[in-house]
Amino acid sequence: MRLLNLFKIATKAIILNKTRTLLTMLGIIIGVASVIAMLAIGEGSKESIRESISAMGSNMITIKPGADDKGAVRGSGGDVQTLTLQNYEVIKEKASLLSYVTPVVNGSGQVINGSNNWPSSIYGVNPDYIKIKVVGLQSGSMFTDAEVKSASKVAVIGQTVVDNVFPDGQDPVGQMIRFNNIPFKVIGVLEEKGENTFGQDQDDVVLAPYTTVQKRILAIDHLNQIIASAISEDEASKAVTQVTELLRSEHKILDNEEDDFTVKSMEELISTFSSTTEMLTILLVAVASISLLIGGIGIMNIMYVSVKERTKEIGLRMAVGAKGADILMQFLIEAILISITGGILGVLLGLGASVFIEQFLGWPTSVALYSIIISFAVCAVTGIFFGWYPARKASALDPITALRYE
Amino acid sequence: MKKEIIKIENLKREFRMGTETVHALKGISFDIKEGEFVTIMGSSGSGKSTMLNILGCLDQPTSGLYEIDGVSVKDLSRNELATIRNEKIGFIFQSYNLLARTSAIENVELPLLYNSKVSTEERRERAIKALEMVGLGERLHHTPSQLSGGQQQRVAIARSLVNNPVMILADEATGNLDTRTSYEIMSLFQELNKKGITITFVTHEPDIATFSSRTVVLKDGEIMQDYQNHNVQSAATELAKLPKQDH
Ligand SMILES: Nc1ncnc2c1ncn2[C@@H]1O[C@H](COP(=O)(O)OP(=O)(O)OP(=O)(O)O)[C@@H](O)[C@H]1O
Ligand SMILES: [Mg+2]
Numbered sequence: 001m002r003l004l005n006l007f008k009i010a011t012k013a014i015i016l017n018k019t020r021t022l023l024t025m026l027g028i029i030i031g032v033a034s035v036i037a038m039l040a041i042g043e044g045s046k047e048s049i050r051e052s053i054s055a056m057g058s059n060m061i062t063i064k065p066g067a068d069d070k071g072a073v074r075g076s077g078g079d080v081q082t083l084t085l086q087n088y089e090v091i092k093e094k095a096s097l098l099s100y101v102t103p104v105v106n107g108s109g110q111v112i113n114g115s116n117n118w119p120s121s122i123y124g125v126n127p128d129y130i131k132i133k134v135v136g137l138q139s140g141s142m143f144t145d146a147e148v149k150s151a152s153k154v155a156v157i158g159q160t161v162v163d164n165v166f167p168d169g170q171d172p173v174g175q176m177i178r179f180n181n182i183p184f185k186v187i188g189v190l191e192e193k194g195e196n197t198f199g200q201d202q203d204d205v206v207l208a209p210y211t212t213v214q215k216r217i218l219a220i221d222h223l224n225q226i227i228a229s230a231i232s233e234d235e236a237s238k239a240v241t242q243v244t245e246l247l248r249s250e251h252k253i254l255d256n257e258e259d260d261f262t263v264k265s266m267e268e269l270i271s272t273f274s275s276t277t278e279m280l281t282i283l284l285v286a287v288a289s290i291s292l293l294i295g296g297i298g299i300m301n302i303m304y305v306s307v308k309e310r311t312k313e314i315g316l317r318m319a320v321g322a323k324g325a326d327i328l329m330q331f332l333i334e335a336i337l338i339s340i341t342g343g344i345l346g347v348l349l350g351l352g353a354s355v356f357i358e359q360f361l362g363w364p365t366s367v368a369l370y371s372i373i374i375s376f377a378v379c380a381v382t383g384i385f386f387g388w389y390p391a392r393k394a395s396a397l398d399p400i401t402a403l404r405y406e
Numbered sequence: 407m408k409k410e411i412i413k414i415e416n417l418k419r420e421f422r423m424g425t426e427t428v429h430a431l432k433g434i435s436f437d438i439k440e441g442e443f444v445t446i447m448g449s450s451g452s453g454k455s456t457m458l459n460i461l462g463c464l465d466q467p468t469s470g471l472y473e474i475d476g477v478s479v480k481d482l483s484r485n486e487l488a489t490i491r492n493e494k495i496g497f498i499f500q501s502y503n504l505l506a507r508t509s510a511i512e513n514v515e516l517p518l519l520y521n522s523k524v525s526t527e528e529r530r531e532r533a534i535k536a537l538e539m540v541g542l543g544e545r546l547h548h549t550p551s552q553l554s555g556g557q558q559q560r561v562a563i564a565r566s567l568v569n570n571p572v573m574i575l576a577d578e579a580t581g582n583l584d585t586r587t588s589y590e591i592m593s594l595f596q597e598l599n600k601k602g603i604t605i606t607f608v609t610h611e612p613d614i615a616t617f618s619s620r621t622v623v624l625k626d627g628e629i630m631q632d633y634q635n636h637n638v639q640s641a642a643t644e645l646a647k648l649p650k651q652d653h
Contacts, residue, residue, distance in 0.1 A: 002522045009519065016507050316503045319464055320517040320565070321492020323485050399491075400465040403503060 006326060010333035017306070024302040025342035028383065031288075031295025032346025032375040033353055038288035039371035040354040042281025044364035049273045053266060058233050060132055061098070061240060062269075063091075063226040063247070064262045081222040082251065082260045088226050090250055097239035100128035101228040103210050107218050109180035111157075111165050111206060118164035122155075122179055122206040124213025130156075130190075132229045140173040140188030143209055151211035155184035158203035159192045179206055182216045236265040292375055296382035303335060303383065307390035314394045315402025327395035328388065335387025339380040346379070347372055410473075411573060411604050412438040412461060417470035419456050419627075430456040432627040433470065438606060443599045443638075445615040446608045448624035454608045455500055455577055457624070461606060462497045462575045463487045492520050496566030500577040500608075502558050504550045510537060510561045511546045517569045536564035539594060541587075555582045563591060573604045580614060586648055592617045593641035617641050 014021050066080035088103045095101070105124040110117050123129070127142050143154045157172065166172045172186045184206075193202040214220055230239040240263045247261055307314075314327055350372075354365040394402055419431040430453045438444055446454050459465040460472060463479060472479045474490065482490070491497070504513045514533040518524045524532070537543055540560040550558050559582045566574055574595070580588035596617060599605050607618060615621045616639045623631040 002520075005519045005522075012508075312503075313505060316505065317516070317520070318488065319462075319491060319497060319499075319503070321488050321520040321569075323488045323520070325485075326520055398465055400459045403464075403499075 006329045007333055009330050013334055020306060021338055024299055024338050027295035027298030028342030028379040029346040029349055031292035032343055032379055033349035034291045035288040035375035036350025036371050037353040038284035040365040040367045041363055042284050043366040043368050046277040047366050048364040049277060050270055053270050058266050059229040059236055060266050061228045061230055062264050067258055083223040087250055091243060091246055094246055095242050097231055097235050097242050098228045099231045100131045102126040102128040103223045104225045104227055105210050105213050105218055106224050111161055112178040113165040116165045120161050120204050120206055122208055122213055124208055124210035132227055136191045137188045138191050142188055148209040148211055151215055153184045153212055154187045156188035156207040157186055158190045158205040160201055160204040162189055180217055240265050292378055299383045300386040303386040304390050311394050311402050311405035315399050318399040324395040328391055331387050331391035335384045339383030343376040343379050408439040410437045411440045411475055413473040415471040418468045420468045430627055434629055440604055441602055442620060443605045443618040444620045445618040446622045452624040453627040454624055458575050458577050458608055462495055463491050492517055494572045496571035496574040498562050498566045498576040498579045502562040504558055504561055507549055509547045509549055513561055514564045514568050532568050536568040540564045576607045578608055589641050589645040593645055596641050
């Protein structure tokens, strides 16, 4: 009964002071909304990177020459030539936790068909490559182990290359192209994959037997990398260990020496990228937290002023019989109502903003429950504390002192 | 012999203003018996409001004894004082102290909001009745800014009546009213007094004092005079004598 009355008094006060209430809420709304939206952007990009890396083949293991240069993910080992064909053969033979292995040699050059030419990259691989990368063919077929053995001049090309060197819609399968002046017969076209997370066009590629690329195009004996796939995602990290041990013994590395190669599973790659996006998230959240803080200070200000300017009202209420607890309760209910309404509106605005960002800016977003809870709680606590604190001070005054307050 | 509802002894109230001390009440002693109608007079600044605030448990004396209904106020907790203010005392402020932007009826209901024994319906009924008693039955939903000074004063009077107090403390409750209305209010107070409610009434006007049974005159924080009025006028009779107003 009494509580119900206090509730009525509090709602009445809120309605009587619409503008002030709205201003208080505005701080909460913006603070909560920005934290939610910023965290949504951070979480979203983290998830999308994870997804697209997994789409590249979640069992994939990459072996690169040279020690792990921390952080420099794109560095392909440069001119370190510690990976050899023999290493590949040992791995293929002995690494029981791998289902597919291919050497990779790659270089760039011009793809030419008649008067059309296009700068692209060539990857010298074996037929396992498309299994590891989980990519199919839209027409023709992949080259065979026999063609690898005989270093045949055959190639499988991506859609971007097709679009650029066969612009008149001609079927490329069976046609001849030249890569750096070496003629190749096109025997297949890869399925379209589009851009990866890092904006690389995965269709701008020419695949050919590694033997051919080594001899005819690059004139090298070593490998740029070896990629493989583990028999399952769960076995990936064990496979990494297995490959590492094999290569250490192959390279005759002593126990106290570091690896001269780097083996990484997709999981590790993901965590490398996650740490980058985590930085981004932290940055965004820092900015959002500042706005939440400013929102909190806003609530604090307005609550404080609102209680101060109502000291006289508090005095009157006490003069007609309100107890200290009644006054406190009234302001607490008021503060809670404002904070919660503001918080809910803030959450809605934050969700709306996330949808907007995803729809119209095309950035992936993902709203995390914890972001809602944290921002909501911060605002509610500031609102309640700063409504309660001055009210408690006022309710400790003698009624006449409060009534006299100007 | 009637029992004393208010008893004060050597009551002092000092206000510190920086290094200066204002002695608003300089050791006052008197008592008010149940059912009395006391007017307190005195020039401006003589300490009338200061004393009334202490009697109404709104302020604490610097020193001295104050007993209300035999209980020393000093020994009461803040909550007990709140309950006394809520259930026993009707206080009318010199400056009305109505809640702004709040209708007359809601202002009058205010004391009952803090009394959990009164239901919502009863609260409303009693507020309407109190407003009718002061002649504002037609102004229930007006806010203070939509009422004249005298009407606001009457809302404040209605608010002091709504909790059926044992004691009404009024600080110049008719200060802003014309003669006719103030006589109406005085006749209302006389009726309430006849029902047994003790009334302490601060006023500047000597004719108002003639309606009370006793007058206390303050000067500079001390009691100058304290006399019984043996010839109490009836406000209703005086009201009837006033020239009729044309409508
Ligand atoms: N809160 C206060 N702080 C300082 N001095 C005060 C305070 N309240 C009252 N006084 C002083 O106490 C004295 C008595 O004031 P009080 O209000 O009781 O006078 P009053 O008799 O009610 O006068 P009036 O007829 O004008 O209402 C005055 O000198 C006043 O200045
Ligand atoms: Mg006064």
